[in-house]
Amino acid sequence: MASEGDRRPDLEVEARRSRLLGGLSLEAEGARGVAIALLSTALFLTVIVVAISQSPGWPEVHRVFFGWHDITSTFPEIARAFVLNVKIFVVCEVFILVFALLIAVLRSLPGPVFFPLRALAIIYTDLARGVPTILVIALLGFGAPALQLQGVPTSRVFWAGVGLVLIYSGYVAEVYRAGIESVHPSQEAAARSLGLSRAKALRFVILPQAVRRVIPPLLNDFIGLQKDTALVGTLGVIEAFNQSQIDANATFTFGSYLAAAVLFVAITIPLARFTDVLIARDRRRRQASGAFA
Amino acid sequence: MSALALEGVHKSFGANEVLRGIDLSLEEEEVVCLIGASGSGKSTLLRCVNLLEPLDAGRILLHGEEITRRGVDVNHIRQRIGIVFQAFNLFPHMTVLRNVMLGPREALKLGREEAEARALELLGRFGLADRRDDYPDRLSGGQQQRVAIVRALAMRPQLLLLDEVTSALDPELVGEVLNVIRELAEGGMTMLIATHEMGFAREVASRVCFLDAGLILEEGPPEEIFSHPKEPRTRQFLERIVQAGRL
16 A cells, blocks of 8 residues: 555656657556557557458559559659748748747737737737638738739749748747746746846746747647648649649559658658657756656 | 835725735834734735735835836836745746846846856855756755745845745745844845744844734734734734744
8 A cells, every 4th residue: 555655656757758758658667568569569550451451442542542663753753842841831930930929929918008919919819720721821822922012022932931820820829828828927926026027027937938838739830830831732833742743643643642741741750759859858957856846 | 214114005906905004114124024814915015015016005115215106117116125925936947046147137237247146146145056057946945945035135125025935835944044034134134024933023023013904903022012912813813823833
């Protein structure tokens, strides 16, 4: 009884840790646990593979989707087109992180004076999250260049990027806001009591804590954005998805789609693992003693 | 001129009238302890002095200057008044040194070297020099509260407010924090202290104020309040404290 009571907190911390690492950590279970995990995974995969390969349509699906030649022959072309996806992703993400933070801060302003700004921020996030991304991209991508305004870029990629920034800023602003609200008011009181202005309290005390707490959900939105760069292809721009569609139409097979999917995953999965590393490092640094505050 | 003067201070939270006309003044280098049951308004009073809560009526003067008037630069006023909270409120994402340096750097606009020298001097004086690079959650409660006091002192305040600074501590850690306050009192720091530590109040206070339902019901030298309280409610309160073994 006593020993169980002693062990439980350790196990809970351990469980929390392994959840943070994506639930893949087997450290707590030891060698026997690893063996069981391997065995059950192998069994599971066998069942799936057998079930699929025994299905009546499998030979045809195999030919159309998994033609090795189709995948490898289209891959270089799609990879070249994919560079555009990555560029859009990186550039947009920078603007989103800044713009969304501005919106979140506006929304957290106190007092009646700032009501119009708060209202504006709320309306913005509602709209940005309410309209389908593909619609915004079509509206801006086709509409904005058609205005033929002086000094405004006419590139569809540019306007599609603007659309992505507008939409994703709505989501990311909400993530930031959740982070800001999770910081206890006593932290602001402590900062203000030192004579710091509200802006400085936000900058040095509240935002650093808020952002740290929302890194995982922020990454979620990063991954979503990386995938949604494919929507730019709907404007006729040659990026990975559009290129794979062209290849699919040329070969009457879908291997090129698989090639494009591999490219997307090659970015998003390392991104996910990278965040886990960041989180774990932050935890280790702050709790090197093992004490859980 | 008083270091601090409160005149007819009223404060309500909704229908709950927490302060119902507080008059209180502190002379330079005076240590005044506020005692009274939980909910009597001690913390609210301190938060009002630090302008963390706006008053409903009345005024507060710091060295003769009214700090509750309209259009006052609250940031500048707060630089002159330090406050230490019951729950420490250290910044968990900063090391001890950065916690202490933040105010001098960003509010007083001191250069890095000067702010660091000031912080290290204070940390050394209160036995925290070897903790400078630790994060707050690696420190004991007593150490955290001492850092919080140092953080307030680094602003070189004219007045220090202490809001039940030992109430969140394990009993064995209370002493080290009280020692720090004792040392400050001996050094001539003007302090307004809300506390449940009656023995400590008796020892360091030049004056004790008994707060009851938002009013200062009785005030005077500690011997008088603790040994010969005039008001029946003060007697009642002290009897309960004695029964609880805290005096």
